[in-house]
Amino acid sequence: MNNTILVTGGAGFIGSAVVRHLLNDHECMVVNIDKLTYAGNQETLEHEATHPRYAFEQLDICDRDSMAAVFTRYQPRAIMHLAAESHVDRSIDGPADFVQTNIVGTYELLEVARQYVRSRISAGDQDAEEKFRFHHVSTDEVFGSLGDDGAFTEESPYQPNSPYSASKASSDHLVRAWNETFGLPVVLSNCSNNYGPYQYPEKLLPVIISKAMAGEPIPVYGTGKNVRDWLYVDDHARALVRILNQGKVGRSYNVGGNEERTNIDVVTTVCDILDRIQPATDGRPYRELIQFVTDRPGHDHRYAIDATRISSELGWQPKESFESGMEKTVKWYLNNQPWINTIMAKNDKSGLRLGTSSPVPSAGGK
Numbered sequence: 001m002n003n004t005i006l007v008t009g010g011a012g013f014i015g016s017a018v019v020r021h022l023l024n025d026h027e028c029m030v031v032n033i034d035k036l037t038y039a040g041n042q043e044t045l046e047h048e049a050t051h052p053r054y055a056f057e058q059l060d061i062c063d064r065d066s067m068a069a070v071f072t073r074y075q076p077r078a079i080m081h082l083a084a085e086s087h088v089d090r091s092i093d094g095p096a097d098f099v100q101t102n103i104v105g106t107y108e109l110l111e112v113a114r115q116y117v118r119s120r121i122s123a124g125d126q127d128a129e130e131k132f133r134f135h136h137v138s139t140d141e142v143f144g145s146l147g148d149d150g151a152f153t154e155e156s157p158y159q160p161n162s163p164y165s166a167s168k169a170s171s172d173h174l175v176r177a178w179n180e181t182f183g184l185p186v187v188l189s190n191c192s193n194n195y196g197p198y199q200y201p202e203k204l205l206p207v208i209i210s211k212a213m214a215g216e217p218i219p220v221y222g223t224g225k226n227v228r229d230w231l232y233v234d235d236h237a238r239a240l241v242r243i244l245n246q247g248k249v250g251r252s253y254n255v256g257g258n259e260e261r262t263n264i265d266v267v268t269t270v271c272d273i274l275d276r277i278q279p280a281t282d283g284r285p286y287r288e289l290i291q292f293v294t295d296r297p298g299h300d301h302r303y304a305i306d307a308t309r310i311s312s313e314l315g316w317q318p319k320e321s322f323e324s325g326m327e328k329t330v331k332w333y334l335n336n337q338p339w340i341n342t343i344m345a346k347n348d349k350s351g352l353r354l355g356t357s358s359p360v361p362s363a364g365g366k
């Protein structure tokens, strides 16, 4: 096997952070496999595109033959599987793509990886099972919603509530089963809300910033009291590579920032940073633009992650605090308006809020 890592969904938000981290801080070859759906953009990796250890394959993970050909060509030591349909509101409007990519796509990849390991063993590589890893990247949303106390551990029961989280939960179960039944060497991770540069502009942080800059109402679901645990995307990327390289086969790891905030806290934090670094021309605080809109159907009340396992077993800790990460993120979006404009120009900007078909722009969490 080569020191090559396949990253599915590498042209998306978290996948691109993983690609950057692998190229900058590790010695491996990185092959980015991405279908380039509305959420995947090559512009996100324009600085990495010519890196000598980087390759890009525009492919659908559901296409088994093409995926098998990629395994044969690159002989990877691992696959980090991030490709997914990821937006909860879109899963309410149209669950079919979520079932196809998140469940069927993961199944196809598991089968391709299983055949690959078998073929390596048949070819005389007796250690193929010890050397290879299938890392499945999932979400804390599979555990459902918490009350005001407690946190999700790796032993929390699965109780997904949205089509998105149900599709991710299904894929988690498939991955476990391929380990238990076929001995495929897998590791899993379930992570809380990520934020940071290069997030598709329909998600909460970029929406707040672009609405504030345009002087338009900043939409907040319901009463804004839903609680999420916020993690800076580069901290997640480091955690994922740590899990890949040091995680125990068959084990899952929760990843969180230990930074619980209500949605309204997040919005007001961003408004306050903007007031400081780019005040509105009329001098009014950006908070005055906040507008509460009808809640998302089935909106989970609270997620919180107990990240004790990854911290005690693998020595990972987030480096970024909520305050420092938010400041970096706001500055990045302000300084990278051309990236946002390019992405928005390529995709439908009908202005309809997803998940309710009401004419209000989306301010979804993830």
Ligand SMILES: NC(=O)c1ccc[n+]([C@@H]2O[C@H](COP(=O)([O-])OP(=O)(O)OC[C@H]3O[C@@H](n4cnc5c(N)ncnc54)[C@H](O)[C@@H]3O)[C@@H](O)[C@H]2O)c1
Residues within 6 Å of the ligand: 008, 009, 010, 011, 012, 013, 014, 015, 033, 034, 035, 036, 037, 038, 039, 040, 041, 059, 060, 061, 062, 081, 082, 083, 084, 085, 086, 087, 101, 105, 137, 138, 139, 140, 168, 190, 191, 192, 193, 194, 195, 200, 366
């Ligand atoms: N964003 C979060 O806060 C968060 C939190 C926990 C877990 N996750 C998980 O992390 C992963 C990445 O999330 P993200 O926010 O970066 O998503 P994203 O929507 O930004 O990126 C997804 C990428 O997958 C690609 N893709 C989609 N369908 C594909 C297919 N059939 N074949 C090949 N490529 C395909 C897209 O083109 C895109 O580049 C997902 O599995 C998601 O469930 C995300």
